[in-house]
Structure formats: C-alpha cells, structure tokens
Amino acid sequence: MLLGAVADDLTGATDLALMLAREGMRTIQVVGVPDEDLDIGDADAIVVALKSRTIAAADAVAQSLAAAEWLIAGGAEQIIFKYCSTFDSTPEGNIGPVLDALQARLAAPLTIACPAFPANGRSVYQGHLFFGDMLLSDSPMKDHPLTPMSDSNLVRVLAAQSRSSVGLVPFKTVDRGAAVIRAAFDKAIDDGHRAVIVDALTDSHLRVIGEALADMRLVTGGSGIALGLPENFRKAGKLRAASGTAAFQVPAGRGVVLAGSCSAATRRQVVAAIASGVPAYKIDPLSIASGKITAQAVVEWIRSVPEPLPLVYSSADPSEVSAAQEALGRQAAGEIVEELLGLVAAELRAQGFHRFIVAGGETSGAVVNALGVPALRIGPEIDPGVPWTVSVGSQPVALALKSGNFGADDFFLKAWNLVA
Template identity: 40%
Template sequence: MAAQDLIFGVVADDLTGGVEIASLLVAGGVPTEFRIGVQHGEPEFDAAAAVVALKSRVAPVAEAKESAAEAANWLRRRNPRQTFFKYCATFDSTPEGNIGCCTDLMKEIVGAERVIFCPSFPEKERTVYNGHLFVGRDLVSESPKRHDPLTPMTEPDLVKVLQPQTRHGIGVLPWKAVSSGAKAMARIVEELVDSGRPYIIADAICDADLEALAEFTADWPLVTGNSTIAACFPAIWRRRGLLDGHPAPKRLGPLRGPGAVLAGSCAEQTISQLEEFRKAGRPVLRIDLREALSGEDPAAQALAWTENHMGEGEFAIATSAEVSAVNELQERMGRRAAADLAESVLARIAVGLVERGLGRLVVAGGETSGAVVNALGISRLAVGPQKRGSIPIAQGDLGRPFGLCLKSGKLGPDDIFADRLQAMEKGEI
C-alpha cells in the first residue's frame, strides 16, 4: 500500500459518534486523524485512518447529503482502502433520512455494489435479530428511544425504517447465516444482490457476530454501522500487515484548569448522570428553556451563576428535561426550533466559560456536542483510546490545550461526569 493511502476513511453523522469510533481505532493501535465538519484543502496528515465527524443526523436532507458527499470525496483524495459510514446503534433517523440518502451518495462515490448495515452494540444491549432492532429485551419501539425529541424510533423493523430513505432494495442477513460463517453469509448476500436488494441489514447479537461480519466485509469498499463493527477491523489489518510501518498513536497528557459539564441530552441516562453528579456534592444548574420564550436570557443568567463556582470545583449546567417539559416546549416552538434553542444556549455558555478560563469540559448529547465545538471554533481533535465501559476523552487547541469529553446522551455509567473530568486532569484514559 502506498504511504499516502488511508486504510480506513470514516464519515460520522454526529460528533460523539465520530469521537467514539476514532477512540476505538486508537485503542486498536491505529493512528487516527480526527476532523470536525466539512473539510477544505488537501487531507495532509500522517495517519492510517481518518474520521470526519459531521452534524448531519437530524439536518435537512439536502444539507445532510451535501455534507456527507463532501466528506466522502475529501477522504477519497487519500484513496482509503475502505470507507465507513458511522451512525447510531439505535439507527437514529426519520422517514426523510438521513442514513439511507447519505449511504446512496457514498455508494456512488466509492463504487460499491453492495452495502452492509450493522448498528448492533451488544455490550450496550443494542442488537439486531431478524432485521428488528432491540434495546435490551425490548424492541426499540418499546424503549425510551420512542420518546427521542428529534429521532423517535417507533418502528423496530429496520427494513421498514430504511426503505423510505433510499431508492435501493433492502434485505436481511439473518443470524443463522452470520453464525454459520463466511460461506453461508456469501450465499445469502449474493441472493439478495441478485434480487435487487444490495442494502443488507445484518443481524448481530454478540461480539462474535460482529467479528464474523467484520472479517466477511473487510474488503468491501463501503461498510456502514455503529463503531463496534469498526473496532473489529484493526486486528484484521494487523494480521494482514496493513499497519506495518505506522507508528503507535500518541498519548494524551494531563490538563489543569476548572472543569464543567454541559448537558443538552434528554435521555434517561443523562438525567440519571446529572442526579449522581448532584448527589456527589457538585452544583448543578437546571435551565428551563420555556423561560426564554418570555424574554429571559438563560445563557447570561447561567454564566452569572458560574461566577461563584469556577474556582470551587466542578459544576454542571443542563437544559436536559423530562419528557413532559420537552413535549410542552416542542408544542410551543416546534421540534427543530426547540432543539436549536437548547443548542444555542449551551453553545453560548461554553464560549463564555472558555473566556473565563475553563480547561476541561464534558458535553452530554450528540447534537449539543456539535453545537458547542462549532461555537468554540474547534475543527480538529486529538482523540484518546476507548476504555471499556467508559467514554473517550480528547484534546483540542484553543491557543492552549483544552480537554473535552463528548458523550452520547444514552451512554456511560451514572458517575461518568466526575470520572471523565478527573481523567482529563490526570491524563488517564
């Protein structure tokens, strides 16, 4: 392989997912470049893999397609051996998009004849069986995901979820074939492609299934799914000698300075994490966004509140709310406008905190993370390795090193906020 070629080029539909897949690649010993947003100029960097994290998951379809195509074409300048489209384990999307429509474009760009869709994350009990998505024992439509304010998942059959988003036919690679090995999978895939169904939802209920699917698709030009199947590729590349000559990823150092949490996710897990943070004795400010409709300035009020806390340890500011409050705000403003309000408030707070000397920041929520990082003007991150059962940390450049942990609202143990702030301070993973 030529020195300038990439082994792996990733387009992620949100920032937290992009950081997650980058951290798993780094943990697998793969030097990985991480960029945020659509890139311009030549992709000049020394790495075996590159991740471009977009904010396209809930963007208007035309905008999502444009950014996905630009990211994929930018990566193609480095001739990646394989392109990967990363989305959420719960297949977050709507009938309009944006998984199917973005995959359609990438399929054309890389010249793929067939594409696998593998969202499963068995460790977090997100699994696919008979083409249906489960969260634990429940279908996704019976899980809290059905209440997601932006991408409510009310249909568990992923064929039905994906079909309105794409012009291509869709089939299922059943667990019986996945668990039987490459020959069984190849037979089913050929039958599906020959019958006009090149988009293939893969069943996977355990890590062994992901490993089998990764081995099976390691030479496919385009693979899509969650970060967990991507985490299986480094071992394959190493076995094939593709990583020979690449240096080990660099370690992140410790960071000092005040630490804070900004939470915009309304996921039940984030609500629990905020409560755990509060019970541990750390101050938590809950912002009621409904007050902004009456002329209040919640960002300015929150920054005034922090004046008494910046030098006294870590604190949290949250727009996270229970389902009833979210529904009320959406009824008054509309779903997208309500989300935009939450993101803009937290982004303004982030900028104000950095101006006041903040050194470490945990952000809960994929869309919130994108808004915050964009407001801070960060377009490149050094990402640390994934620690099993936790959330990775990263560092950006604000004229000084700045610590970040960008967390999906649904993930992480209850004590994740304090744990990640301390990890940044100590230089741990």
Template identity: 45%
Template sequence: MIGAIADDFTGATDVAVALRRRGIRTVLFFGLPPESAGPPEHDAVVIALKTRTASRADAVAQSTAALGRLRSRGVRQVYVKYCSTFDSTAEGNIGPVLDALAEAMDVPVVAMTPSSPEHGRTQYNGYLFVGDVLLGESHMRHHPLTPMTDSFLPRLLERQSAHRAGVVTLAQVRAGAIGRRLAELRAEGVRYALVDAVDDADLVTAGRALVDAPLVAGAAGLAGGLAAAHARTGREDAPALAPQGAAAVLAGSCSARTLEQVAAMIEAGRPAYRLDVLADQDPESLARDALAWYDTLDAAAGAPLVHASAEPAALRRVQEALGVERSAAIVESAIGRVAQGLVERGVTRVISAGGETSGAVVNALGVPGGVIGAEAARGVPWIHTSSGLALLLKSGNFGEPGLLVKASR
C-alpha cells in the same frame, strides 16, 4: 486506511475510539478536513458531520463532500457511521445518504448493521433490539426528535431508500457464509444487506468478511470488527496522557441516562445551573446569566454543571410551548455561548452530554478536530486538540451514572 463519515459528533467519537482500541491511529475532524491539512501520522480519519436530522438534500450534500475529501486522502474503505438505534427522521437520512454514496462509488451491495452489543444494541433476523426489547418498544419510541416505532430494519431502510434491503442471518454469519449471502442478494437486485450480530464475536466475523469492501455502514460495533481485521499484529498506540486543567460539564440531552448523570452531579454536591428556556427564550441572555453564576463559584466546589436536561413531563411542557425545533435551537445556541465563555475564563476540559449539544459546543468553540485519546467510558474518548483544549463528547445514552462526576474531577 479507513475513512469514516459520521452523522453526528458523539457518533463520530464512538466510531473513532472503536478504531483506536485496536491500535489504529485515528484523527477526528469536526466537519470537512482542510484539503492540505497535515495531521499527526494516522491510519484512519473520521469526519464528524451533523446530518442526522438535517434535510435530505443537506445530508446528502454534506456526506458527498466528505466522501470527496476522504477519496482525496487515498482511503481504501469508507465507513458510514449511523446511530446504533438506527434513528433518523421518517424520510431519512440513512437511506438517502447511502444511496448517494453507493452510486458515487459504484458499489452494488452495501453490508451494514447497527449492532453494538456493548451498548445493548443487537440485530437478530433483521430486527433491532435495545437491551432485551425490540427497538419499537424501547425508550426510543418516545424520542423527541427521532421517534422509532418499527423494529424491522429492512422495512425501515426501504422507506428511505430507492433500493431493496435484505438480511444476512445469524446462522449465515456463524457459518462463515456472509460473502455467499451478499452474492445472492446482489443477484436478486438487493442493494443493502443487514447483517445479524448478537455479540462481539459476530462483529469480528463480519469485519473479516468485509475487510476489503469499499463501502460499509453501521454503528461503532461493526467498525470495531473491521478494525480488528485491519489492525497490524502487536501494534498499540502509546498511552494517552490524562487531560489536565479546569473542567466544566454542559448537558442538553434529556435521555434517561443523562438525567441519571445530571442527578449524580447534583447529589455529589457539584454546583449546578439550569437553563430555563420557558422563562427566557434569548440564548444570549441565558448564557450571560449562566456565566455570571459561574463567576461567583468557589473553585473548591468542584467542576460545575450547566444544563437544560429535563424529565419527560417538563420537556413536553417546553416543546408544547415553544415547539420542538425552536426549543432545541435555543438550548443549543445558549450552551454554545456558555462553552465559549467558559473557555475564555480558563476552562481547558469541556465535557458535553448529548449529540446535538456536542455539535453546538464544537461549532461554538471553532474546534477543527483532534487526536483520539483514552476513554473516560466505553465509547467516550477524550479528544486532544492542538490548542491544548480537551473535549469529552458523550452521546445521551452512554456512560455509567457517575461518568460526569468522574470525568470532571
């Protein structure tokens, strides 16, 4: 049994679907699962936290509590899921969380990699690439919350951790020498081993080498490699039913891909409403106006879009006027209230774009979790809840430009 702890909600869905793809029955909880919960029969459980930009103390406390809950369920392997762009604040939280969990589990060496080739993330000689450019030269250099200006992963991790970090090179991976290299790093007093991987075959190799490791970390790519090693031959999940009912799209991400997806919704003629936080800083009135607009729509117009996504120049104006944290808090609170109002009005398919946005939606709706279903895009699965609500939680950079249009048909 695998237990995963994810640092945001969309990352949790990404790792959950990486497990499900290999026929591993997976359930997802938003926050700590109830101690006595009896979910459908499953092989893996994923706990979605919201710790990527939390304080170090809060991130460690939440992650440690999640570890305790997983241990009480008898998990044999714990997987710490972080973003494939390794982004967090300068002080953490990848390092502090891993330090705490490794100490709690008495694990001397933790292997990890953010490599996720299907999403254009690869690690070579310890450097992280986004597409064909280094992380520090990619769009992540200008991320509004977690700007990444360094590409060398051991250096990034050592800034956050009390321990040293080293590299398992691509040559060592492909020579089948991962175990030997981990032993060398342990003898040198190195706690963290960043494993090179530039394609899915490298991740499968790493998964086989790490199948018995009690604590592993990384993006969804390595989780898929571990799932391949754990999967039982010939075992497949039953086909997931397509979600039904009225749909609505909520977008708060300002990533380049989400902006393309928002533009595609508008170009497709879908009704669209923009939350203008410069004009109104009250989340309640922002949501009230958006829902009043929704009430005027003709159902024949198709699933609507309510968004706060903005081009970089517009986003800078908002952040300069209101501050990064305050503007983000207003948007998240407003979108959460909109989600509540939409469900009260009969929406049964909620599609959310952005990690922080998705966290706000899930918290506002009080959804405890659900069963992982079919993917609307690679790494973007439908989540089926016991109440009949279906959620699609999309990371800002995930999906093709037409994803929101297609998923909300």
C-alpha cells in the same frame, strides 16, 4: 490513509474514532469537512464528524458526499458511514438517502447496515434492533424529541428511506462465520438487494462480520461495525504495528459539565451527579427564549461555584420537552439550548476553563463549533464508546463528548476523576 469515515454527529464520530484507535489504527477525528490542505500526519484512519443527523436530507447528502470526496482524495480504501447505534432517523431520512448517495458515488454493488453495539446493549436479531432486552420501539427511544423510533424492524425502516431493495443476513448465517457471511452477500446481490441488515449479538459476531467486509467499499452502521475492520488491513500488511492512541496530556484549567441531552441515560446521570453533591443549574428553552436565562448569567453562576465541577443542564422528561416544542417548534426548542451552551463554553474558555464534559450529540456539536475545534486526538475511555479527547491547535481543550444514550449513571464524576 487506509480507512475513512463519515459520521452524522460529533459524539458518534468520537465513539468510532475510539474503536479504531483501540484496534491499533492511528486515528484522527476532524470536525466538519476538512480543508484540502489539512495535514493528517501518519494517520491510518480519519473520522469526519458532521452535524447531519437531523438536518434536511438533501443537506445531509451534500455534506456527506463532500466528506467522502475528501477521504477518497486522501487515499481511503474503504469508507464507513457511521450513524447511531439506535438508528436515529425518520421515514424521510437521513440514513437511507446518505447511504444511497455514498453507494452510488463508490459504485458499490452492495452495502450493509448494522448498528449493533453489544457493549452498550444494542443488538440486532432477525433484523430487529434491541435496546438492552427491549425492542427499540419499546425503549425510551420511542420518545426521542427529534427521531422517535417507533419501529424496531430495520429492514422495514431502511427500506422506507432508501431507493434500494433491503435484505437480511440473519443470526444463523452470521453465527457460521465469515465465509458463510460472504456467501450471503453474494446471494443478496443475486436476489437484487443493494443493502442488507446484518444481525449481531456479540463482539465476536462483529469481528467475523468485519472479516467478511474486507472487500466491501462502503460499510454503514454504528461504531461496533468497525471492530473487525482494522484486522483486515493488518492481515494485508498495510497496518503498522503500533498503538492507535497517543500520549494524553490534559490542559490545565477548571472543568464544567454541559448537558443538553434529554435521553433517559443523561437524565439519570444528572440526578446521580446532583445526589453526589455536584452544584447544578437548570436551564430550559422557554426561559432562554423569554430572556430570563442568558449565557452571561450562566457563566456568572459557574464562576461563582467553588466546587471543581459545576453542572449546567437542560435535561428534562418527555412532557417538559413536548411543552417546549409546542411553544417554540420541534427543531427550535433544541437549537436555542445548543446555541446558549455554545456561547457559555466559548466564554468559559476565555476565562480559563479547559476541561468540558458534554452530554448530547447536538450539544457536543454546538460546543465544539463554538470553541472552533478543528480536530481531536483520542484519549482514555471513560465508559464504552466515550473517551476523553484533546483538541488540536494552539489553545487545546480537553473534551469528553457523550452521546445522550451512553454512559453509566455516575458518568460525569467518573469522567472528571480521570483528569482531576
């Protein structure tokens, strides 16, 4: 193993694994902190997918450190802490506390934070995170049910969460290349900073940033920050000349879409799928809590649909989400949906469904846990940051695990057409 990554949710881990595989690293994604005896074969990179984005900060730190210890024991020379390209967090964490803990464990004098992912419209300029052409605080992320992002200034946001002094490597420095960026890192250390936000507007910026990170023990950011890292190992003669993706074989069986995300992108995808004729079944937390909707009822409806791709969704606009949160509690309103969709997935697999398209990081985690998936192999890309994957084990299933904010409006149909 050359590169090890700790990701704070499942879809983000898949996004990162795809990035590394595309850049030529043999990559495996594991779900949860692996057992000590997990055989990683000839993998160059391992991405550990946690479900730590919205749990208590102390628990997120403990899980992240446990994952990092496993990666270090496996020989990882560099560690990535991967979080969302929209920096999903709150003033209490969890990005800052995990960053601090990993930095202390690795004795890293400096680390960076760069969530930029230009292919999906996420860029950082003058330390501010943009969502397309909008500041993050003006985007739909301001209404996120668990991590509403009301401040786009990442220096300020990270400083509120971290014990470290946070600096900035601005665009004018990044644009001058890797040597100038490395000099900026040295100056940041001299100035007393232990973390720096790094601007990036294009993939070219991410590649030169990656070049400058060759000797940095801990790197943090979105999946885009990994774009330039494999080349460092290649230049050092450590990375074999081979494709990072293996042959992709789709298990036989029916398919289903399970959409738990309430992001604007997923809501558009649900609307587009229904408009195209996909049969759909809407669920909501209040109906689940009252017993009006059960997992068995949802499974029976799915099995009754003759079309190849039924859609079950809880995606709703912010006013509906707020009403459910007020009645059930902020965390519980989401968890009740995730639990039901996990039960649905497990029962469907028992009944011959082996192709799952899942929208939402928390929902994807619930589904994968319910299916008992230990690890994933990366397949073809559907949209930027979202591949098909196949689970490792005796009962493989194909999984397209989509972050709520990712994908074009026709994502569900596009994903299905790749494996139909």
